[in-house]
Amino acid sequence: MQRAPGFDTLAVHAGDSPDPSTGALERPIVHASAYAFESAEDAAAQFRGVLGGDGRSGHIDRGHIYTRWSNPTVNALETKLAALEGAEASVVLASGMAAVTGAIEAFVASGDHVVAPRGLYAETARLLRERMPRFAVTTTFVNDVHVESYRRAITPRTRIVYAETPANPTLAITDLRALADMLRACEAEGVGHPSGMLLVVDGTFATPYHQRPLALGADLVLHSMTKALCGHGDAIGGVVSGRAELVTRLRADAVRTAGAVLSPPTAMLLSRGVRTLGLRMKQASGTALELARRLEADPRIARVHYPGLASHPHHALARTQMERGFGAMIAFEVAGGLEAGARAYDAVEVIARAVSLGDVRSLLTHPASTTSASMPREDRIAGGITDGLMRLSVGIEDVEDLWADLDRALA
Secondary structure (H helix, E strand, O other): OOOOOOHHHHHHHOOOOOOOOOOOOOOOOOOOOEOOOOOHHHHHHHHHHHHOOOOOOOOOOOOOOEOOOOOHHHHHHHHHHHHHHOOOEEEEEOOHHHHHHHHHHOOOOOOOEEEEEOOOOHHHHHHHHHHHHHHOOEEEEEOOOOHHHHHHHOOOOEEEEEEEOOOOOOOOOOOHHHHHHHHHHHHHOOOOOOOOOEEEEEOOOOHHHHOOHHHHOOOEEEEEOOOOOOOOOOOOOEEEEEOHHHHHHHHHHHHHHOOOOOOHHHHHHHHHHHHOHHHHHHHHHHHHHHHHHHHHHOOOEEEEEOOOOOOOOOHHHHHHHOOOOOOOEEEEEEOOHHHHHHHHHHHOOOOEEOOOOOOOOOEEEOHHHOOOOOOOHHHHHHOOOOOOEEEEEOOOOOHHHHHHHHHHHHO
8 A cells, every 4th residue: 555645745745746838846826817718618617617506616627717716826735735734625815814704704694603712813802802793793702721611602503613722822722622522512412503513723823733623623724824834924824724615615705705815926935835844843843842941940930831841731632632742832921020021022132023923033922012912901811811921933043042042031
């Protein structure tokens, strides 16, 4: 039996093959917005293939019509990402928030209900807290990531259960298999939405290298490709992967109708970044574990959040749910509170003071005043995002240089 390709092999080769017209190993970027038909019959047949019987399918069965619907460069990236996730299909979108918004809005209707953790990315929380109620879609935010808390929040109109693991920025770990099993048990008992409940997982912090939520029972997994999938801080995009029928519906709503289209040149940049994802994450996560251990042992640090530490409350779960390490993200609080943390933040030299994450560069962020600033303070604190919490995205620099920078800044 032929051996199944490994992660790094898929990252390099899936979706990529030499250009059939020239033999070039790198296919040309297809910039075209529209594509020619051979005849009236061909045009009609292609539109029938795209629209299907209900006008929603979004599948391109016989070629390409219009780049908002389908593009060869973009499709190649989608094939690569689906292979890495072990998914039937993937759809790429213009940004990570386009992926979040699409994964929710494509499957809810007026009167529906979402359950989500309180400690999650602030723009996702704002989408659920402020935008979705305008369409009569409500959300219950649970204060922790325990499956029992999710279960208590489910109503007869719960359509989506949303999880973010590891959580941004607290690094809390949600038990995805237990959560998926609970939802299926609820459905068997007639609990939840009449159309069923979807488990949607934001896996941006872990990437497919460290965690594959679909294999654990999730229906859809999404990522901000801007982060580690890109890895170089030069492209913005999002992706949602899962069962083909769900991805097809999302593509029709979020890409074809709403227009959250990823441009072909950006798709090429992102595809190039994904090829080295495994190499970068191996280096960055190994460095992150070493830095987390040193920070935890340092009296100048009050608390460290990193799932690879035995002190992390979800360490045992992370060991079984995450693969090949624990990721490149660390959160910590400086002893002395916010003022001491601000002094350390101002003093770093190798580490960049910037939002975003997953870059080859290490990036330091103060969530309370930046990425989580849009959250009501009571929600932010309840979600574990304290005033003094610092978020460190570890890059691929030498560990000793990063530690020297932190040591100097803390001093």
